[in-house]
Amino acid sequence: MTKTVTDVICPFCGTLCDDLEVVVSDDGKQLLEVYNACVIGTEKFLHSQAKDRVTRPRLRQADGTWKEISYDEAADYTAQMLAKAKKPLMYGWSSTNCEAQSVGNEIAEISRACCDNTAAVCHGTTLIAVQDIGLPTCTLGEVKNRADRVIFWGCNPAHAHPRHMSRYSIFPRGFFTGKGQMSRKLIVIDPRVTDTAKMADVHLQIEQGKDYELLNALRVALKGEWLPDVVAGIPKEKIREAADMMKSGRFGIIFFGMGVTQSIGKNHNIDEAIAVTKDLNEYTKFSIMPMRGHYNVTGSGEVFAWQFGFPYSVDLTRGFARYNPGDTSSIDLLNRGEVDAMFTIGSDPGAHFPISAVKHIANVPSVCIDPHLTPTSGVSKLHVPVAFNGVETGGNCYRMDNVPIDCRKVVEPPAGMLTDEQFLVMVRDRLKKLKGAA
Amino acid sequence: MSEYIIKNGHVFDPVQGIKGDKKDIAIKDGKIVDKVGSGAKVIDASGKTVMAGAVEIHAHIAGPKVNLGRIYRPEDKLFSCTPTKGMERMGGGASIPTTFKTGYEYAKMGYTTAMEAAMPPMFSRHVHEEIRDTPIIDEGAFPVFGNNWFVLEYLKNHEIENTAAYIAWMLRVTKGYAVKVVNPGGTEAWAWGLNCLSVNDPVPYFDITPAEIVKGLIEANEYLGLPHSMHIHPNNLGNPGCYQTTLDTLALAKGMKANNKFGRETVMHLTHSQFHSYKGTNWGDFESGAKEITDYVNQNKNITIDTGNVTLDETTTMTADGPFEHHLTGLNNLKWANCDVELETAAGVVPYIYSPNISVCAIQWAIGMEIPLMMKDPMRCYITTDHPNAGPFTRYPRVIKWLMSKKARDTQINAFKHKDKVLSQTSIGSIDKELSLYELAQMTRAGPARTLGLANMCGGLKPGMDADVAVYNFNPDKPVANPDDIETAFSRCAYTFKSGVEVVRNGEIVNNGHKRTLWVNVKVNDNPQVMRDINEKFIKYYSMTQNNYEALGHHFVPNPYALEVDATHV
């Protein structure tokens, strides 16, 4: 006998699909089938069942081998590392739930650490831009129900957010968009002819690194002012055509991704894209939304913000919260050699930071909490495997449009394995004793 | 639980009609009692003022737009973050404090209950996560209904019973407290970049007017018998001449009677009335409409209001009135955030500097002063700053100073760059009234508690009520040498008790209390049509499933307190 769990939330990307169905064995110990998920989400659920999973903490020995240790020993090691460090960096948080993030923030507060999430290498520059100029946005259902102009700028949902287009942005038939895809004009801006661009009504194959200029040209075109003949490799006629197409819609949305956040211009690219959106609201209704990557990077930003006041790159070393990317941001902290201990959870900086930053991680005391084997666990002194959040434990998460959705537990973790939150509580309680905190 | 006796304080309690008499207040098992044993801990309140814990009826302190404000305003925290200290977690934020700071600041000023004034239903889980992390104070949150598609569709056909059943469902799944209405119809229009500026403007597509929405929601509210009345932010906020729209809105309550078991006598609460009391046709001839608004409210006893006092600070405006925030960013060119929420509502956020050197800001300040001073019944007018819209709630002590001291008001008026304009466009110069401590207790305790349907629980010091008590270092027997002493006294309590727990001593947090989430659990008769409608909307138009919508469980509401309403008899 099997049972089917419905309304399951997919813990992969910021699309946070919540309509999955998962078939599990009657005893709830085995996960058998996954329905409705994309190929990546399916893999995430199924991989939890891998027979070769590491299920106990392991400490790197002098000869380079791993030694299995207990969770108690691992929590002792972690607490002591944090207690000793003058400037520990607690990084990650985007692939765990808000409950764990909250305990993590207590730990960071007690140890007076720097804490940061994966926005650092994803949409951190978006957050800087939002701080500079604001953000006219909406929930994804608004896009589904109303949008007749959809722009993907420097993002490729066909690969990175596979169900985004069918659930929200291109294909769905909503309240005022009964003809689905036929109700919408699609514009894609990307230096490559991406699989998303192939579906577009208009594809502007922009010269890489010139997003700021092209966005500026769009603003100029909206105002009907003078333009140079070619901007960012795009003739001015095409720019004016795109501007008119945007203006003529009743409800438009710009989705953007790492094509703009990580290219030169960075926060300013988004700043200008938001300015375009703001300008368009003089003519019609327009919104803009970052295509957030990790399924709960948004949640981490929310929890940081209501507890410390800032969404990422928070420095608590002076005993109170400070924030200034460039100074308090992970990559800068590592590249500048500012930190003396590294705590990683729910992310893989080893794979996703430039190698210069990873080298610094390898040089300091380090703990990696992750269900997987990763490049980060590969360079850390202690690896603590934990249950898969969203599969083997539930917990609240925030979708890319900031909508909170409580994840579901669908299957039991392997016997004796702890969740992120459980392990963090052990660390917190030990740290409190070490630091004599209230 | 400990027993306490607060001795020899000057007690101000409108619930019992006590006007500054020296009286002992006894606390046992979390409640005010007649007597305690000899072992009770004695709190010496001689020479001090004792009141019930204050009740905040309208503030934006938890949820998505508040946090968006925190996220996008790092400069609001520059050089103002505070370290971990004893019981206190780190804090920060001037106009949008972190959740921990929010709880501590309220408690330190003697507030023990607060209402989050606008909860987007789809984000209720977020609102509750923040409420959970706001220590000490009891909190409830008002889901917004005035632009909700179900409400628009039901009320277009005047289906009160269906609207009521839907409200009951929504309060349950969002763990909500009351029916909030913001710019009725206008925010739905804003989804297309439009607005409804009068009560008769049609809502695009839905073929209904703001007036029909407001009347229908009052009827549904009273059909259910909810603890709080319908709580409204009317159309046309903040524009010169808007007082007429406000009067039109207030007139919609004409003839409506309260129906509930909570002791509430009113059917409409007009919030941040200062923003809705503007005469004139533009910012040049802008003038006060406080007299027109308060005259109407004074005469119509089924209406309550709160003030929305401008505190003359740099702050952050945030409201579910999406089109207003878009209008505002066009005026001050500061950063604009907006979020439209599918089928339900929207919200906008814009920083704002209320400069004493700008005549409009100074006139707004004066209107905020006029309203409470012109209201004849302090039980129907409550002090708010519409935090953080007109100023941060941490400025309540300063607002109290201005209201209690004409001298303090005159000092402020004289400091305005455009003093003459303030005096010509408002009547503040001719108002001599100074609020008494008893009136203050009415406006901040007994009054809001009654209107929220909490009269039996808080806002007073009658035996049997929750032991929420504030003791201020303010001696009513002594003349006030300097009005600033008022501000100092109300900034930091000598003691605050929340549900019988001593949470503040000498202005410092000594206990994080047992914070509760207040919500309203309404039983209604089965309504298959509404349930089917809800089901259908989730399948077709929402971007999440119905089964993931409810705020459920310990993580969101660890310590719930439900006010039970039985509406099955109707």
Added chain:
Amino acid sequence: MAKEITVNLISGRTIQQGVAIEGGKEKPLYRTACGIIEMDNEDLKKLGAWKSTNVRVTSDHGSVIVKAIEATQGPHPGVAFIPMGPWANSVVDPNTYSTGMPTFKGTPVKIEVAINEPILLGIELVQKQCGVKVG
């Protein structure tokens, strides 16, 4: 025929990368998905490389061996693409311009044919560059 060519490197997600990171970064599938460089046909011709040739990619910031394949989302002459992961991050520009964000997209790189050089597994690649002693 050039011995080496210079292109503008960008990195980013692919669906294969997504599947591989969930399938296990210690597995060869991760290398298959991300230890590659997608090049425009024109650029492959300029370099004189066949599809599926191992190449060395070098920037001011490092060097890495990956397999050159034909662009799946082209044409994009002058632009090359390595899926996000340790291979790309061995060469990307770490300059954040004080924004916290490295320049993951838009690093000038030199590409040379390196038929006989092995492409390392993901974890192995990072450990080796960091000098981590592995037992």
Added chain:
Amino acid sequence: METVTITMKNPPALYLEADNVSPDAFAGKTEAQIAELSVHEGNTTTTLGKYFEVSGNAGATAADTKIIVKGDVKKVKYLGFKMSAGELVIEGSTDLYVGAWMTGGKLLAKGNVEGFAATAMKGGELIIEGNAGNYLGAAYRGDWRGMSGGKILVKGNAGSDVGMYMTGGEMVINGNVDVHLMTHAEGGKTIVKGNASSKVGGQMVDGTIYIFGSIDTMMPGFKPKGEVELEVDGVKATFAHYIGDMGERHKKRKGAIVYANLYKKI
């Protein structure tokens, strides 16, 4: 004027935050009292004297106090933080936030300085003889009030985001600047004697930029307005004149729209 010399003796293992090294914090203090001022290395708080040798007493006020910083201070942040008067001389290169939030006085950095120097500067004079980092004279994150007064001279190059949200004051950079110059500025003046990278003057509302060298890529929002003869910082030359950012909002003055001006030497 009294002079206090502090010399780095025990450089920090990590980085040191020395926001107390300013004429304002030193004013009225003796040598011994100055050595007792707090400094921070990560989450530890100790005294200035643990790292620096202090010699000399401060003047009674900030205006009467001159500080000379010697030794290796490459890993020291916040020198001259919030200074309002007096003088500060840094003999070598130093790290972030030099003269940040300064309102007056004179700050001379003889070496290079890293990012966020003169953040939200309101007044005074900052001279950097070496190179300046990113965000020179810019606003703090989220704030729309960058450098509003005072003077900055950089003898070397400056980084990216120079003068972001600048509203007043004047900057001269003898060398080159990296991307994003005077983004979002609403006033003030910047003179670049060398070359500018791309994205110059983006989203600029008001203010003036002079570039003596080249500009990698002009912003499309800057519209050519012909040529003008100008004398800039003592140099007479012909400049190409552009107004912009045409995509951005602009104020009106006496009924006419006011644009930002960009002059590029021909």
